[in-house]
Amino acid sequence: xxxxxxxxxxxxxxxxxxxxxxxxxxxxxxxxxxxxxxxxxxxxxxxxxxxxxxxxxxxxxxxxxxxxxxxxxxxxxxxxxxxxxxxxxxxxxxxxxxxxxxxxxxxxxxxxxxxxxxxxxxxxxxxxxxxxxxxxxxxxxxxxxxxxxxxxxxxxxxxxxxxxxxxxxxxxxxxxxxxxxxxxxxxxxxxxxxxxxxxxxxxxxxxxxxxxxxxxxxxxxxxxxxxxxxxxxxxxxxxxxxxxxxxxxxxxxxxxxxxxxxxxxxxxxxxxxxxxxxxxxxxxxxxxxxxxxxxxxxxxxxxxxxxxxxxxxxxxxxxxxxxxxxxxxxxxxxxxxxxxxxxxxxxxxxxxxxxxxxxxxxx
Ligand SMILES: [Zn+2]
Ligand SMILES: [Zn+2]
Numbered sequence: 001x002x003x004x005x006x007x008x009x010x011x012x013x014x015x016x017x018x019x020x021x022x023x024x025x026x027x028x029x030x031x032x033x034x035x036x037x038x039x040x041x042x043x044x045x046x047x048x049x050x051x052x053x054x055x056x057x058x059x060x061x062x063x064x065x066x067x068x069x070x071x072x073x074x075x076x077x078x079x080x081x082x083x084x085x086x087x088x089x090x091x092x093x094x095x096x097x098x099x100x101x102x103x104x105x106x107x108x109x110x111x112x113x114x115x116x117x118x119x120x121x122x123x124x125x126x127x128x129x130x131x132x133x134x135x136x137x138x139x140x141x142x143x144x145x146x147x148x149x150x151x152x153x154x155x156x157x158x159x160x161x162x163x164x165x166x167x168x169x170x171x172x173x174x175x176x177x178x179x180x181x182x183x184x185x186x187x188x189x190x191x192x193x194x195x196x197x198x199x200x201x202x203x204x205x206x207x208x209x210x211x212x213x214x215x216x217x218x219x220x221x222x223x224x225x226x227x228x229x230x231x232x233x234x235x236x237x238x239x240x241x242x243x244x245x246x247x248x249x250x251x252x253x254x255x256x257x258x259x260x261x262x263x264x265x266x267x268x269x270x271x272x273x274x275x276x277x278x279x280x281x282x283x284x285x286x287x288x289x290x291x292x293x294x295x296x297x298x299x300x301x302x303x304x305x306x307x308x309x310x311x312x313x314x315x316x317x318x319x320x321x322x323x324x325x326x327x328x329x330x331x332x333x334x335x336x337x338x339x340x341x342x343x344x345x346x347x348x349x350x351x352x353x354x355x356x357x358x359x360x361x362x363x
Contacts, residue, residue: 061137173308
């Protein structure tokens with residue numbers, strides 16, 4: 001079958017929409033008609049770095065199941081699904097439902113091929129790398145690993161639900177599962193893009209006493225305040241760690257860093273009270289080393305987090321319930337673009353003009 005897909009090619013500034021061929025579902029796979037796909041910074045980062053090419057990215061797909069491959073029994077054609085991270089299902093992490101720490105997380109999500117080395121996409125007989133996060137959702141159809149699909153209620157538009165697959169789930173899961181924030185805790189959130197704002201909403205949801213948002217973009221800080229931040233700090237106004245310590249006397253019990261500037265790592269550690277934990281979701285973009293004495297002297301911890309430590313099949317339906325109750329209004333982060341405006345969506349995400357771009361597919 002011929003579909004439209006956004007293809008990342010060597011040296012191109014943005015993915016280009018091209019006609020490609022998609023295979024029929026093999027065992028354990030599903031064909032999903034993509035209704036919408038979010039764009040996450042990981043798409044932009046992978047597009048800009050050397051790797052498998054040509055490659056169809058996209059890992060926040062939402063759509064309708066059209067066909068099932070052999071052996072898929074827990075889904076049916078017509079089901080609405082959100083696509084999330086891929087995993088092997090058999091390694092020690094998967095057996096503990098810690099899917100984002102699957103021992104095969106890199107090949108299964110970034111390798112561009114099925115475990116047997118084949119790809120479901122091609123163009124004039126030439127291979128196109130796909131299976132990004134098991135889905136490659138920047139396309140009108142996805143041949144996804146059925147493990148990635150989370151069935152969602154059909155009465156909420158899929159274009160709203162798409163970002164639950166990665167960014168929103170990561171921000172909320174980091175606060176709820178990884179940092180285990182609770183009543184009376186305080187958190188400083190560095191970088192309030194989609195992941196950081198989801199963290200702000202989750203921190204309010206669990207009853208954190210103080211939620212401090214740090215960012216350079218005034219419109220994002222204003223949104224953070226509307227979504228639950230008790231304090232906001234313009235990162236250009238001085239040493240954010242010192243401002244946080246002044247606000248809280250001893251520092252915060254937790255920090256959550258979604259930025260990749262080395263200064264954000266330094267400050268997210270320096271703002272911690274003794275026994276505080278600093279979570280982060282991306283590697284620093286330049287050389288950085290923690291202040292080991294500060295870590296040691298207060299029993300502080302620095303904690304890497306992937307995917308918010310969630311089990312998507314449990315966590316995504318829970319977030320949808322909170323959304324229905326009006327307690328997790330993540331749709332406030334979204335701006336929609338038609339699929340053909342993918343270049344504009346990439347640019348607006350890079351500059352921070354748009355918090356969460358979601359592409360609507362012409363299906
Ligand atoms: Zn695994
Ligand atoms: Zn992502």
